[in-house]
Amino acid sequence: xxxxxxxSPEPASRTPAxxxxxxxxxxxxxxxxxxxxxxxxxxxxxxILNLMPCVFPILSIKVLKFVQVAHSDAGQVRQQGLFFLAGxxxxxxxxxxxxxxxxxxxxxxxxxxxxQVPVVVAALALLLFAIGLNLLGAFEFGTRLMGLGSGxxxxxxxxxxxxxxxxAVVVAAPCVGPLAAGALGLALTQPTPVVLAVAxxxxxxxxxxxxxxxxxPAMLRVLPRPGEWMVVFxxxxxxxxxxxxxxxxxxxxxxxxxxxxxLAGIAMVALGLAVWANRGNGAVWKSVAFVAxxxxxxxxxxxxxxxxxxxxxxxxxxxxxxxxSQARVEELRAEGRAVxxxxxxxxxxxCQVNKLRVLHTEDIQAAFDRFDVAQLRADWTNRDETxxxxxxxxxxxxxxxxxxxxxxxGPAQVLPTVLTKSGLEQALxxxxxxxx
Numbered sequence: 001x002x003x004x005x006x007x008s009p010e011p012a013s014r015t016p017a018x019x020x021x022x023x024x025x026x027x028x029x030x031x032x033x034x035x036x037x038x039x040x041x042x043x044x045x046x047x048i049l050n051l052m053p054c055v056f057p058i059l060s061i062k063v064l065k066f067v068q069v070a071h072s073d074a075g076q077v078r079q080q081g082l083f084f085l086a087g088x089x090x091x092x093x094x095x096x097x098x099x100x101x102x103x104x105x106x107x108x109x110x111x112x113x114x115x116q117v118p119v120v121v122a123a124l125a126l127l128l129f130a131i132g133l134n135l136l137g138a139f140e141f142g143t144r145l146m147g148l149g150s151g152x153x154x155x156x157x158x159x160x161x162x163x164x165x166x167x168a169v170v171v172a173a174p175c176v177g178p179l180a181a182g183a184l185g186l187a188l189t190q191p192t193p194v195v196l197a198v199a200x201x202x203x204x205x206x207x208x209x210x211x212x213x214x215x216x217p218a219m220l221r222v223l224p225r226p227g228e229w230m231v232v233f234x235x236x237x238x239x240x241x242x243x244x245x246x247x248x249x250x251x252x253x254x255x256x257x258x259x260x261x262x263l264a265g266i267a268m269v270a271l272g273l274a275v276w277a278n279r280g281n282g283a284v285w286k287s288v289a290f291v292a293x294x295x296x297x298x299x300x301x302x303x304x305x306x307x308x309x310x311x312x313x314x315x316x317x318x319x320x321x322x323x324x325s326q327a328r329v330e331e332l333r334a335e336g337r338a339v340x341x342x343x344x345x346x347x348x349x350x351c352q353v354n355k356l357r358v359l360h361t362e363d364i365q366a367a368f369d370r371f372d373v374a375q376l377r378a379d380w381t382n383r384d385e386t387x388x389x390x391x392x393x394x395x396x397x398x399x400x401x402x403x404x405x406x407x408x409x410g411p412a413q414v415l416p417t418v419l420t421k422s423g424l425e426q427a428l429x430x431x432x433x434x435x436x
Contacts, residue, residue, distance in 0.1 A: 035194070039201045046205020080161040081214025085207040087165025089200055095169070096199030100192050114170070115347040116383045118255040119304035122264045124170065125248035126300055129268050132241035135234050139275045165207065171244070254346045254381050256306045263299045263306070270296035308382045320365060324378035324387075329405065336407055338373040338431040343391060343401035346381040350417060351400040358419040367425045371432035373404075406431040 095114075114120050133139065245268075252260045274292035277285050322328065324341055332339045342359065344351040358364055368375055380387045380399055391401055394414055402415035404427055415427060 038194075038198060042198045042201035043205040043208075046202040047208060049202075049206050050209060077214045081207075081211045083159075083161035084165045085203075085211050087162035088169055088207040089165075089203040090162075091166045091169035092199040092203035092206075093196050096195050097192075100195050115251065116255075116345075116381070117304075118252055118260055118306065118308070119301060121248050121252045121255065121347070122260065122267065122300045122303040125245045125252065125264055126267050126271060126296065127167075128241045128244050128248070130271060132238040132245070133272070133275060135238035135241065137235065138272075139278065168206065169203070248347075251347045251381070252303070255308060256303060259306050260303050263303050267296045267299040270299060320368070321375045321377035324376040326386075326390075328376060332374045332376075333405055333407075333409070338371065338407040338428070339376060339403075339405040340368070340373050340428070340431075341376045341378060341401075341403040341405070341412075343378040343380060343387065343399050343403070345379065345399045348399045354400060354419045358421055358424060361421065364421055364424060367428050371428045373428050373432060404428070404431050407433075 115124075249261055249264055252264055270292045274289045274296060277289035277292060279285075280288075321342060324343075329339050329341065344355075346352075367373075378384075378387045378390060380391070391398065394401060394403065394412070396414070400417055402417075402419065403412040404415055405412045413427065413431070416423065
């Protein structure tokens with residue numbers, strides 16, 4: 001098992017998720033000897049992101065575009081593949097550069113931090129709602145009304161491909177997979193070039209299937225030819241978009257409470273009115289469309305003025321978890337108990353899957369009782385510098401983070417990002433038996 005211990009930024013083994021104490025800056029002269037292995041992990045983590053439910057709806061748009069041109073213009077497919085790659089790389093490296101800049105100022109941040117800002121969550125929900133309307137045929141991008149924002153993903157040629165890549169990264173960033181978590185966690189303790197290179201490797205992994213698809217004509221033959229089925233497929237893609245909107249509204253309800261959801265709902269209704277009014281002819285209809293669009297934007301921006309809501313319990317069984325604090329950890333350990341800490345966030349899809357499949361199940365809760373392991377939860381849905389420092393202290397880039405402090409003292413174990421019932425139960429058993 002991996003342990004959270006304070007070591008130098010040079011890992012002693014090839015284990016990617018060795019916990020490293022992040023002091024806010026890296027020694028520019030020290031590079032991890034397993035740097036190539038770190039890039040391999042990051043590339044693999046990017047590949048896994050293609051399977052994440054929060055990313056699939058966006059990538060489906062790219063598949064549809066490939067189908068439309070695959071049998072008529074192979075050169076355009078290659079061009080779209082390259083510009084999609086450019087959009088992914090620019091976004092991943094840009095996010096990493098922002099993280100490095102904040103780190104140099106001593107600010108505790110983590111991967112996926114953009115969804116800790118409620119107005120960003122509301123804007124992203126509105127954007128996906130607009131894309132869903134477009135996929136259903138409610139409007140076509142390119143009009144004066146809708147020629148911005150989400151329209152960029154539907155523009156022909158390089159612009160549509162590039163901005164589809166950008167949107168894929170914005171949605172994918174919180175879905176840190178098991179390989180990407182370790183690679184990012186170690187990279188963020190290294191000099192800036194290493195952080196940027198690892199972020200680029202993640203981007204290469206995310207975009208690799210599409211780039212390979214676009215450069216090997218033999219693979220294009222497996223695509224069905226364009227036809228009426230594409231209309232149905234395009235419309236069907238709207239519903240994963242709307243499902244993503246529901247997820248984001250749920251996140252917003254935790255961050256900003258009912259008022260935030262109300263404002264986001266107003267923004268979506270106003271956007272629908274703008275789309276409908278824009279179909280009419282004459283100055284009156286255009287004025288209605290403009291005013292409705294302005295209301296939609298203003299309602300979304302107003303979310304930023306709502307005070308952040310206190311973190312709420314978000315799933316069945318969560319009442320078993322006490323709020324985390326370092327002082328509470330020390331109190332419980334002084335009683336001779338093992339302590340399990342769930343560092344989570346509502347916008348973290350992996351976190352929610354782990355809760356449903358493992359943490360909140362009856363047999364695992366019975367195991368916590370049987371081994372007398374205390375349960376604490378650190379909710380990072382909203383910005384919290386103390387929790388961000390806890391994540392950095394254990395060499396991680398973001399959530400989920402699972403810490404298990406043994407009853408007999410000593411450093412915390414950093415458990416795998418993807419939990420299993422058998423693995424967690426065995427870890428609880430070992431942690432409890434260290435007492436005495």
